[in-house]
Amino acid sequence: MKMRRRSLFICLFAAASAHAWEVGEFKQGMNRSEVEQTLRTWNFDKVVPSGSDALFAYDLPSSPAGRRFLFTFCNNRLVAFDQEVEPAFRHFVVVASNYSNQYGNPLKVIPYSSVIATGEKNLLAMFWRKGTDYLGVKYVLYPTSEQLSMTWQVSNTCWQAPR
Incomplete structure (x- = not known):
């Protein structure tokens, strides 16, 4: 029984480390x-x-x-x-669609709006889970520009992923 538990633990550890981004x-x-x-x-x-x-x-x-x-x-x-x-909302849609097709519905969606010195800042972020990893796409619309980024994160002791 102890040998089975040890084997199961080793298999789970190996599977988790195989998912590292x-x-x-x-x-x-x-x-x-x-x-x-x-x-x-x-x-x-x-x-x-x-x-x-x-x-x-x-x-x-x-x-x-x-x-x-x-x-x-x-x-x-x-x-x-x-x-x-390259920032464009249509690029955000393509990446989010591809991730949804590959990983299912997002694990977490973060809509956020605030006011900064130059006006409004709007953020839409979506995250998916793949094993122990989080994959995400973030789109930020500023008054005079926009930003699009893809993110890869892992749980850690410094902050809560995904963010």
Whole structure:
């Protein structure tokens, strides 16, 4: 009986770790220095710390690549990755539709509106669960611009995922 429990535990652990997200060369659980080292090979125009728990890597507006990545850490381990893409509501619909077809109904939907210095800010975020991972898409409409990002997150001890 003990052997069965141990085998079941090992199988569950292996199944859970098999679901850990990986985007490009960036894997959930990497430490900050590994992410920084990997970023050097991507040749971003800028890589800057964003607070004590995040790195923001981006290309300047003049760059045709237009990449914008946000890496969030908890206890020096990568727990979230956000990738901005060309902002358009129709792109949001395509990504959300694809995720819904692949993972079913969203686990969590976050509608949020507020007023900022330049006017209204409206956010619509949707999250799906894949094993122990959360996949999401966020669309933010500002008074003079918009932002669309895809996010990959994992539960952690620093904040409640998904967010």
